[in-house]
Amino acid sequence: xxxxxxxxxxxxxxxxxxxxxxxxxxxxxxxxxxxxxxxxxxxxxxxxxxxxxxxxxxxxxxxxxxxxxxxxxxxxxxxxxxxxxxxxxxxxxxxxxxxxxxxxxxxxxxxxxxx
Amino acid sequence: xxxxxxxxxxxxxxxxxxxxxxxxxxxxxxxxxxxxxxxxxxxxxxxxxxxxxxxxxxxxxxxxxxxxxxxxxxxxxxxxxxxxxxxxxxxxxxxxxxxxxxxxxxxxxxxxxxx
Numbered sequence: 001x002x003x004x005x006x007x008x009x010x011x012x013x014x015x016x017x018x019x020x021x022x023x024x025x026x027x028x029x030x031x032x033x034x035x036x037x038x039x040x041x042x043x044x045x046x047x048x049x050x051x052x053x054x055x056x057x058x059x060x061x062x063x064x065x066x067x068x069x070x071x072x073x074x075x076x077x078x079x080x081x082x083x084x085x086x087x088x089x090x091x092x093x094x095x096x097x098x099x100x101x102x103x104x105x106x107x108x109x110x111x112x113x114x115x
Numbered sequence: 116x117x118x119x120x121x122x123x124x125x126x127x128x129x130x131x132x133x134x135x136x137x138x139x140x141x142x143x144x145x146x147x148x149x150x151x152x153x154x155x156x157x158x159x160x161x162x163x164x165x166x167x168x169x170x171x172x173x174x175x176x177x178x179x180x181x182x183x184x185x186x187x188x189x190x191x192x193x194x195x196x197x198x199x200x201x202x203x204x205x206x207x208x209x210x211x212x213x214x215x216x217x218x219x220x221x222x223x224x225x226x227x228x229x230x
Contacts, residue, residue, distance in 0.1 A: 043218075090159065101166050103161050
């Protein structure tokens with residue numbers, strides 16, 4: 001798991017707070033991903049970054065805002081979240097988002113609780 | 116749409132017995148299939164993948180999976196289960212979408228290995 005790291009591991013925030021999740025990959029990959037894992041639901045892809053390019057899932061609310069300053073770092077900025085946003089947020093990376101054979105490697109996740 | 120189904124929410128196996136975790140897929144074109152494992156409060160760990168070639172794929176921790184095109188299945192197997200194998204197992208298929216090649220996950224199967 002040291003290939004992809006995420007901080008913080010746990011986060012509790014109120015609905016009016018602003019916080020950020022951080023992901024860093026040490027694998028030399030070019031693509032990074034944010035997934036949301038909620039109880040009793042399949043993992044949901046939120047965002048994909050490849051180098052400078054962001055591709056957004058249209059169903060993700062604007063209260064989630066990704067940022068990718070370089071190919072090794074990925075952030076997820078959070079503001080005015082709702083209790084239903086409580087979930088495990090997983091970051092992943094792969095060599096290239098356009099290569100179907102590539103394996104995605106996941107970080108340990110951030111357990112987010114919105115009060 | 117590319118998708119996978121995991122028909123069992125939970126699988127119970129006695130230690131030392133063989134285990135099978137089932138996965139079926141629905142794709143147009145060639146399937147690229149993956150298995151991941153998730154231990155409590157951890158991220159997803161890659162186990163193995165099928166891209167092409169030999170239908171029997173060997174992966175980490177003694178796991179293997181058999182690709183069966185006629186039955187559209189990709190079941191995960193291990194000849195002798197360990198208590199430490201108890202975890203949540205996810206099957207996934209690579210799907211080409213707006214975000215490039217993302218992973219579509221099944222809902223997961225909880226494996227419990229009892230001593």
